Amino acid sequence: MHTIREALNLILQHSRYPGTAIIPLEHTLYRVLAEDILADRDYPPFNRSAMDGYALRSGDLKDSNSLKLVYELRAGDHFEPRLQPGECIGITTGAPVPADADTVVRVEDAASAGSRVTFSVAPVRGGQNIAFRGEDIRAQDVLLLKGTSITAPRQAALAMTGHTGVAVSRLPSVAIYSTGNEVQPVRKNGPPHHIRDSNSYALRGLLQSYAIHTPVHDPVPDDPAALKRAFRKGMQADILIISGGVSRGAADYVPGVLEALDIQPLFHRVRIKPGNPLWVGVTPAKNIVFALPGNPVAVQTAFKVFIEPFIRSCLGMPPLRPYYFPMNIPRRKRTAFDEYFPVVLHGVDKHTRVHPVAYNGSGDGIAAAHADGLALHPAGRETLEQQEEVAFYPWHHWF
Amino acid sequence: MHTIREALNLILQHSRYPGTAIIPLEHTLYRVLAEDILADRDYPPFNRSAMDGYALRSGDLKDSNSLKLVYELRAGDHFEPRLQPGECIGITTGAPVPADADTVVRVEDAASAGSRVTFSVAPVRGGQNIAFRGEDIRAQDVLLLKGTSITAPRQAALAMTGHTGVAVSRLPSVAIYSTGNEVQPVRKNGPPHHIRDSNSYALRGLLQSYAIHTPVHDPVPDDPAALKRAFRKGMQADILIISGGVSRGAADYVPGVLEALDIQPLFHRVRIKPGNPLWVGVTPAKNIVFALPGNPVAVQTAFKVFIEPFIRSCLGMPPLRPYYFPMNIPRRKRTAFDEYFPVVLHGVDKHTRVHPVAYNGSGDGIAAAHADGLALHPAGRETLEQQEEVAFYPWHHWF
Incomplete structure (x- = not known):
């Protein structure tokens, strides 16, 4: 019987990149980048004032505490000329600091009267309150690596760098089937010795973390012909996930039916609790089939330990780390x-x-x-x- | 200037429950329960075999290692009569253990020949390999509390207990506006002293954690009339989130415009870095307005520290814990x-x-x-x- 690591190695050998799609920025949350994202220009793109105040040449305040106010610059606008000795400009947060100005003094530390501004702080450190061009990232440097999943701040960084469309990994198609004569659809109130299908919902919900959406099918009874019909359809998906019917019981038809469909077993049983009777195989078209035991916690554990790492590998993501x-x-x-x-x-x-x-x-x-x-x-x-x-x-x- | 705790207390006093909606089970992931969910029956609903094997009376194996096989029971079916002394039935995982049987012996520990089964283990512990009725939860006990957010395993538990429709907290409506003459829509390639709007995407993505979906608006310039038009529309939402224009600069019109719209300030500035110039107010209709500074990390921090706790409070969720x-x-x-x-x-x-x-x-x-x-x-x-x-x-x- 394989260890978890051995089983996972066998599984991951069959991961397959499902290709790339360009999708609108608005739809990229939790998707995975299919290419490295480069900075389109330096960030900040200019020497940016980090405060509301006055941009000036710090050396000018060594001799005097008052400068000539030559312009009021607001963010979104720019001041073309170089700043001359003895001059300052009013500046707002986010505006570009003019050439030859090397510092910004906060508005709280200054008083203006007509065209003169008097400063109440001295000496002034060169470079203060300025975010310098390129200090966050340089043009053409890698901003986000291929394989990175897109969180909200990453979506914001894609917006900042002008990515209205983003190349992401396509999502693998997934089919889910719960099996067992005792398993009923949620909408039915069966007899006391029946239970409702919960595994389809658990798997479907866990897949949604990766933006993968799958329908819920009605459970399939322990009948080889019915199982074969369902699995023949399901094995068209990149990933087929089955729960129930994989152990040694009289009604455990699933491995036999899968092998009759020419699905090559990779292994049956793993040294794990819960979920030891796990069966995994590969279809002639090289799609993967996970046949899990039927108990709910075994299903959820198998997802976290085997299926989620497989999906991450397909999407080009780094391994899941606890x-x-x-x-x-x-x-x-x-x-x-x-x-x-x-x-x-x-x-x-x-x-x-x-x-x-x-x-x-x-x-x-x-x-x-x-x-x-x-x-x-x-x-x-x-x-x-x-x-x-x-x-x-x-x-x-x-x- | 308020501390974070003081500011948050003021904010949370204005949280307001947005009501309840019944939605299909399939759509409940990451939504929040609006009512306690009770178990509809005992779980397990019957004494359930946890193994494939034989159900028997453990006392019978004290005197003999062989019993009479009277039935083969599969999950989904049931065996009506009480089990008589000296008898056993074949049973599969998930099937109900018959009355008077008190244990299940694994198929691996038995050999059947015709109507006799011989057991290779003795003595046998009473109760082994049975999941007893009600041991997970009793009928009418609380399965999930109101205010719980719905993860995949919780969605599965809702399915198991027959909830095809689920009462969840309605989602508050949220409007987002970025402001600033320097801020351009992502689709535009502006001059070098302009930047693209990233804050709308950060906020929108962070809200998606709570299944809240909001459109992206074009940025609003630093023009009191344009700001007033945008905010008059935005203040119809339960939550209006603005970024930029809240500090002491010459173009920081946002607080003034909000007050001209009869939005009552709760506070301006908090003892936090980044994001100190935060302005929060309440509209005449008691909607809340968060006016954040414009820098990206200040926006994202304000979301985590102030807006996310407010949303959780509205939804009836427990506080965010780090x-x-x-x-x-x-x-x-x-x-x-x-x-x-x-x-x-x-x-x-x-x-x-x-x-x-x-x-x-x-x-x-x-x-x-x-x-x-x-x-x-x-x-x-x-x-x-x-x-x-x-x-x-x-x-x-x-x-």
């Missing part, structure tokens, strides 16, 4: 596998701690709903100590 | 204000550390684009020490 926080209480485990468990982040006296939620095992979707994400109890460790830093994966990643 | 991580390097500051600074999270040898990005002050939108979020250097502290835990605010909050 955040490390200390455990609030110790935790023991009995299996020899890597164990993921649902946790909340507690604020404890200005520290953030990982705290396990009450949890009855992989069928306990209620625990997952109460949790902020998953933490990892690594294979080799019987006990996680209080205060030990552990890897935390939020359900919805930041970037 | 995450605490240790500093990777020390940091000094010179002002007496609370200072927010852009940072990345570094993974350092299985620890997560906050690392400041190179930053030239509030005009440096490039630094914000490189950052994962903001960290806080509190007012009273001249130096943040290496390894000291600091408050971190990701640009896009997790939940």
Whole structure:
């Protein structure tokens, strides 16, 4: 049986870049850059006043505390001539500092009367209150790397540099099927021994973090012919995700049906809890198929551990990295596998701690709903100590 | 001048619940529950087999290692009669364990021949491999509290409990206006002393974390009549957000224009860096107006510190809480204000550390684009020490 790392390596070998699309800037949030973004010019594009005040030559204030006011410059406008000795101009925040002026004195530190301005600060440091041309970034330098996901401040930087259309990675198509005779659509009130399909919603919601939108299909019963019909359709998608029917039970037809559809298995079973019976294969058209066990927390864990890294790889993103926080209480485990468990982040006296939620095992979707994400109890460790830093994966990643 | 806490208290007094809407389950991701969600029945709804195997009375295996196989039960079906002494049934994961059976033995630990099953494990613990009815949650207990934002696992829990329509908080309407003669629409290539509007995109993107979608308007020039026209329209929204024109410069018309529109100021200026000249007021219809300075990092900081908490309060959400991580390097500051600074999270040898990005002050939108979020250097502290835990605010909050 493979370790998580071995299984993930096999999976990632089959990631495939889905191509590039140019989309309007307005629609780019959470999308992934398909090209390096360069600065179109220096930023700031000019020596920019960082204050409302007066632009002047700092040396002029060594001998005198008063200068001749020759212009009132506002942001959006510019002052063409070089500033002459003994002169100053009024200037607003964001306006270009004229040539030969080397400093801006705040309006609070000056008083103007007619065409004279008297300054109450001396000496004045050259360069103060000026954001110099190119100090944030130089023209043609890389602003954002290919593979970067677009947060709001990155969208703002794309706007600033004039990108009305942005080249982003296309999104892989994804099909989701829940299986099982006991699994009913949410709209139906079945008998007491039936349950409603929640896995389709969990997977669909987790995919939305990557701006991937997929429809919800009705669950497929444990009937080889029905499963075959559904999967034949689903395997046209870049990624097919199935839940249920992959273990050793009498009604676990999924691996057999997939192999009958010429889907080559990469592996079956991984040293992970929950979600050990995971089956992954590749279609003749080189699309990938993830067949997950049916329990809700196993599905959500498999998404975070296997499917999300695969999607990031397809999109050209860097690998998913966890955040490390200390455990609030110790935790023991009995299996020899890597164990993921649902946790909340507690604020404890200005520290953030990982705290396990009450949890009855992989069928306990209620625990997952109460949790902020998953933490990892690594294979080799019987006990996680209080205060030990552990890897935390939020359900919805930041970037 | 107010502290951040004082200013925020004044702001939050004007938060107003925008009402409730019932929306389809499929559209609920990142929305906020407007009512407590109760469990519609016990979960698990029946004593559920957690394994593929045989359901039996554990006491029967004390005297014998073989039992009579009376039925093969699959998930989605049920076995009506009570299990009699000496009997067992085959059972699949997810199927209801029959009355008087108290344990499930894994298929791997048994061998069947005709109507007899022989078990290779003994003794057998009562209760093993069964998820008991109601152990995750009891019927009518609260599953999710009002004010909870809907993550993917929560959407799955809503599906599981049959919520095809969900009562969520309506979203406040938001209008955004950038101002300044130097500020041009992204589509225009202006002269060198002009800049493109990035603040509208930053604000719009940050609002999308809360599923709030707003259009981008063209920037408004520093002309009192034009500003008045724009703000008169914008103040119809629940929340009007303006950037630029709020300081002491000759072209800073915004506060005057807002007051001429009968917008009552709550305060002007806060002890914060960046973004000190923040102006906040309330319209006669009790809508709120945030007038922010024009520099990009000041705008993004004001959103995280003032606007996002206001929106969460309107939606009935708990306050925004930072995450605490240790500093990777020390940091000094010179002002007496609370200072927010852009940072990345570094993974350092299985620890997560906050690392400041190179930053030239509030005009440096490039630094914000490189950052994962903001960290806080509190007012009273001249130096943040290496390894000291600091408050971190990701640009896009997790939940």
